[in-house]
Amino acid sequence: MRKHPEPQTEHAMAQITASVYTSHVPAIGAALDHGKTQxxxxxxxxxxxxxxxxxxAARCPDVVVLVYNDHATAFGPELVPTFALGTAAEFPIADEGFGPRPVPPVQGHPELAAHIAQSLIEEDFDLTLANRLPVDHGLTVPLSLMFGEQPVTGQWPVRVIPLAVNVVQYPVPSGRRCLALGRALRRAVHGFPAPLNVQVWGTGGMSHQLQGRRAGLINRAWDQQFIDRLIFEPEALAAVPTVDYVREAxxxxxxxxxxxxxxGAMGDLAGQPPPRLARRFYHVPASNTAVGHLILEDPEIRT
Known part of the structure; x- marks a missing residue:
């Protein structure tokens, strides 16, 4: 196995300062858009x-690499990339059948995205590069939860690089592959020659099933154990087979x-100290879905 040492990060280089984890339930976006939050x-x-x-608001990054899954808006059954990186300067809001959400289009960072693409492909991740990519609730709901409501004619406080992962049509990538992608992503970002504050957000879940005999399934115990293991033993968690997610969650x-x-993008997996837990939240239900949320900070970086 090839060794990939942690890049020597200078002040003038980009750095990943934190990771954020959240569900991206579409009904949350609808509740926001229709004034139902109270x-x-x-x-x-x-x-x-x-x-x-x-x-x-106190630690607003310059760029968020936002890991999400498309819900048959940008990619249909005819074309399903395992990993797709958005490289455009702007990403329009997708129409998911009820018109686009009334939120601003998402501003990208083409220079950093191109650098990430080059680095990941050189590390043998076969990315699909999306130079045009309408983004759906999988990406916009996390932005709304973190930054609050934004006028449709306004602008999000950060630039966003979408990283779409196929978790819709099987076969899907393994936990091991996803953790390895995060590690490679960290190396890519830390090799970018500009003093950017970057966060990586992982979205989706938690336990839920939308169809079939188990429609409405929520497994609180499994969800909480997943969060525990994500914080404290991510490498062991990454070895959990895909079928276990489906069976349990x-x-x-x-x-x-x-x-x-x-x-995988956090520093402890590159030989640095463990991340600092800033926030943990779990709630049931939200549209028959468990909502999970987590914030991990790099303890060695002050933002």
């Missing part, structure tokens, strides 16, 4: 993200492998 059903969900909004629970991409 309704009794939704209020506990949005209160759970109040810390995150304050945290990110439902057919859509496989989205949680995307959290492993963000976890």
């Amino acid at each position: 309704e009794p059903y939704w209020q506990p969900v949005f209160e759970g993200y109040q810390f995150a909004k304050e945290w990110v 439902g057919s859509e629970g496989i989205e949680l492998v995307m959290w492993l991409v963000a976890r």
